[in-house]
Amino acid sequence: MGLTMGAKRMLDVVILAAGKGSRMNSSLPKVLHTIAGKPMLHHVLDSVNALAQDALQKLVIVGFGAEQVKASAKPYHCQYVHQEQQLGTGHAVQQALPRLRPDALVLILYADVPLIKTESLEGLLTCASAANSLGLMTVVVPDPSGYGRVIRNSDGDVIAIVEEKDATDEQKQITEVNTGIMAVPANKLAQWLPQLSNDNAQGEYYLTDVIAQARATNCAINVYQVGSPDEVEGVNSRHQQARLERLYQRRQADELLHLGVYLADPNRFDCRGSLTVGRDVEIDINVIIEGQVKLGDRVKIGPNCHIKDTTIGCDSEIKANSLLEGAAVSEACVIGPFARLRPGTVMHQGAKIGNFVEVKNADIGANSKVNHLSYVGDCDMGADVNIGAGTITCNYDGVNKFRTSIGDNVFVGSNSALVAPVMLGSNATVGAGSVVTQNVNSNDLTVARARQRTITGWQRPTKQPK
Numbered sequence: 001m002g003l004t005m006g007a008k009r010m011l012d013v014v015i016l017a018a019g020k021g022s023r024m025n026s027s028l029p030k031v032l033h034t035i036a037g038k039p040m041l042h043h044v045l046d047s048v049n050a051l052a053q054d055a056l057q058k059l060v061i062v063g064f065g066a067e068q069v070k071a072s073a074k075p076y077h078c079q080y081v082h083q084e085q086q087l088g089t090g091h092a093v094q095q096a097l098p099r100l101r102p103d104a105l106v107l108i109l110y111a112d113v114p115l116i117k118t119e120s121l122e123g124l125l126t127c128a129s130a131a132n133s134l135g136l137m138t139v140v141v142p143d144p145s146g147y148g149r150v151i152r153n154s155d156g157d158v159i160a161i162v163e164e165k166d167a168t169d170e171q172k173q174i175t176e177v178n179t180g181i182m183a184v185p186a187n188k189l190a191q192w193l194p195q196l197s198n199d200n201a202q203g204e205y206y207l208t209d210v211i212a213q214a215r216a217t218n219c220a221i222n223v224y225q226v227g228s229p230d231e232v233e234g235v236n237s238r239h240q241q242a243r244l245e246r247l248y249q250r251r252q253a254d255e256l257l258h259l260g261v262y263l264a265d266p267n268r269f270d271c272r273g274s275l276t277v278g279r280d281v282e283i284d285i286n287v288i289i290e291g292q293v294k295l296g297d298r299v300k301i302g303p304n305c306h307i308k309d310t311t312i313g314c315d316s317e318i319k320a321n322s323l324l325e326g327a328a329v330s331e332a333c334v335i336g337p338f339a340r341l342r343p344g345t346v347m348h349q350g351a352k353i354g355n356f357v358e359v360k361n362a363d364i365g366a367n368s369k370v371n372h373l374s375y376v377g378d379c380d381m382g383a384d385v386n387i388g389a390g391t392i393t394c395n396y397d398g399v400n401k402f403r404t405s406i407g408d409n410v411f412v413g414s415n416s417a418l419v420a421p422v423m424l425g426s427n428a429t430v431g432a433g434s435v436v437t438q439n440v441n442s443n444d445l446t447v448a449r450a451r452q453r454t455i456t457g458w459q460r461p462t463k464q465p466k
Contacts, residue, residue, distance in 0.1 A: 010055040010104035011125070012186060013048050016092050017041055017111035018063030018083040023237045029065030031111035032072055033241055035248050037272030037290060040235060041069065043114035045076045048107075050118040051125075059099055060111070061092045088204030089180065090196040097193060100186040105129075107183045108207065112235045115244060115251075116181070120231060124224040128183035133220035135183035136211065140176050141229045147177035148208055150223075158221040161208035165201035176225075178208055179232040188219060256283075264303075278314065302336065310341075313349075330366075348383070362393075365408065378420065379404040388414035388432060395420045407442065 021030025031041040041060070048058060058078040062069050063086055070080055081095045093108060100106060105128055107121065120137070128135030136158060138150050144164075149171050151160040161178045162171050192213040196205045214221055226232055235241045246267070252275075253266035261281045263269050268285040275289050278297035288306045296314035301307070305318050308325040312318065316329055319336030326343030334352045335341065341353065344361030351364045354371035362376050365383035370376055372389035378401050379393050391412050393404040402420035406412075410424050413432030424430065425442030434448040 009129075010057070010101050011051070011053045011107060012057045012059060012096075012100050012104040013107045013109060014093055014096050014100075015041070015044055015048075015058070015060045015078075015109045015111050016089065017069055018061045018066075018086055018092060019112070020064035020086075021112070021236065024241075025238070029069055030235070032065070032068060033235070035114045035235075035241070035245055036252075036270070039072055040114040041073055041111040042076075044109055044111050044116060045073065045078070047116055047118045047121060048109070049076070051121060053125075055104075057099075057101065057104070059096050061095060088198065088202070089207035090193060090205035090209060093189065093207055094193045094196070094205070097190060100189065102187055102190070104186045105183055106186050106189055108181060110180055110234060113179075113181070113232055114235070115231050115233065115248060117231060120224070120226050121181075124181065124183050127222035127224045128185075130220065130222070132218070133222050134185065134188065134210075134214055135222050135224055137179045137181040137224050137226060137232065138176050139179055139226050139229050139232055142175070144172070144175050144177045148180075148206075149174040150176040150178055152176075157215075158211060158223060159215050160212045161206075163200065163202065163206060163208065179226070180207070181232065182207075182210075184210065184214075188214070191217075273308075284320075296331070305336075309343075342377075378402065379406065381406045382408035382410065382426065384409045385412075386410075387412045388416065390415040391418070392416075393418045393420060 017031040019030055024030050024033060032039045035043060059081055060073060060078045061081050061083050063083045066082060079099060081099060083092050083095045107125065124135040124137050146164055148161045148163045149167055150158055151162055153159050192210045195213065196209050198205050200206065211221060230247050233244060235244055249270055250266060252271045253263055253269050256277065257263060257266060259277060260279060261277050261283060264284045269283060269287055271289040273289060273291040273293065276294040278295060280298045281295050282300045284301060284303040286304045287301050291309035293307050294311045296312060298315050299312050300317045302318055302320040304321045306323045310324045310327045312329045313331035315331055316333040322336035322339045324341040327341040327345040329347045330349045332350045333347045336355065338355045339353045340358045342360035345359045346363045348364060348366040350367040352369045352371065353359055356373045357370050358375045360377040362379040363381060365381050365385060367383055368381050368385035370387040374387055374391045376393050378395040380403060385406055394417050395401050404418050404420045405423040407424060407426035409427045412430045415432055416430050416434045419435065419437045422436055423439045425440060427443045428440045429445045430436055431447035434446060436446060436448055440446045
């Protein structure tokens with residue numbers, strides 16, 4: 001949906017983020033608690049940044065933990081307004097009045113409502129685009145307990161919003177409720193906010209009282225009603241945070257299903273970043289995606305895998321309980337089960353990393369195999385290499401890191417240690433149990449281990465009586 005607001009009307013966005021969130025029982029400001037690994041405030045700012053609006057100013061109302069909030073939101077280039085005392089939503093927006101541009105439309109949002117969609121914000125702004133009007137976002141809920149009720153007259157026009165503690169029994173039966181989100185011309189707020197009163201059951205300055213003032217001054221109140229209460233639900237407790245986490249994850253799972261991804265159980269999938277998928281991708285249960293992840297066609301992800309900032313090529317398979325971070329995996333590779341790929345790992349076509357293998361900052365050549373119980377760090381490995389079980393590239397001397405270079409078609413026997421810096425030439429063979437400290441030429445066999453000694457008639461120690 002595009003805006004129909006005329007010639008780039010200025011938009012000031014005011015985001016309320018000053019509350020402590022005492023019910024979270026945390027020293028962290030509430031708005032920095034996360035949904036899908038991202039602070040709730042960031043979710044709201046991302047929705048704002050996606051608006052089709054050029055002349056945009058973002059004002060964040062801060063209070064508790066202000067410096068933490070400002071540091072977290074630094075990449076969003078916001079301005080900040082301090083609310084020293086939290087005296088209600090109307091009081092919060094009052095603090096921003098000196099920063100509002102007189103000709104701007106003001107969009108008022110809440111940093112603890114993280115699932116709000118850009119499309120809904122655009123719809124609300126369209127409602128407020130006409131002269132002498134404002135936009136009010138409402139929602140119909142099955143249980144309106146705790147919400148301010150939207151009061152309409154016999155013609156269906158909104159005339160007021162009544163908070164629950166001030167509502168009559170009859171008004172409490174109304175199921176259309178206020179979300180708190182609205183779009184109001186700045187010049188109207190400049191008139192109405194100074195007139196707010198805290199003469200109510202909460203002793204607070206309600207932003208919602210501007211609705212009655214708009215009605216009294218013949219300002220049109222245009223309603224944008226969102227389809228789902230989930231989108232405008234706020235977070236005030238750990239229970240609500242957990243609920244919105246699952247709602248958000250299910251939303252992402254449904255998008256993947258729509259794209260043709262097979263999810264073994266959509267309710268046991270977590271994406272905490274950005275996921276790009278090809279065709280016929282399969283993802284098993286309890287998979288966690290973080291950062292920027294790209295999966296090619298026919299990629300299979302086994303259960304309980306954690307994949308972060310990684311690209312996986314077509315026809316590759318990640319088996320159960322594997323962790324990949326900062327890796328680039330080419331086509332037709334196999335990883336796991338119980339494998340760990342650390343940042344800087346590059347796997348070329350057909351390479352295989354097996355169970356209980358850790359790879360870090362290493363380039364694994366095409367069709368090479370590290371199948372069992374090995375550590376390969378800071379290594380350049382050619383094609384068709386076979387690394388035996390229990391092999392270690394000893395890349396660290398306690399101070400500095402060194403690289404190991406392995407040519408094509410090298411065979412390294414089990415339980416070997418390659419002490420870097422060291423180079424194994426193409427077609428070289430290292431016998432099992434070797435400690436290699438010097439370069440090995442191409443086509444040579446190296447066996448670097450102590451000679452076996454057998455003592456005939458050896459008597460084992462016996463346990464001494466006490």
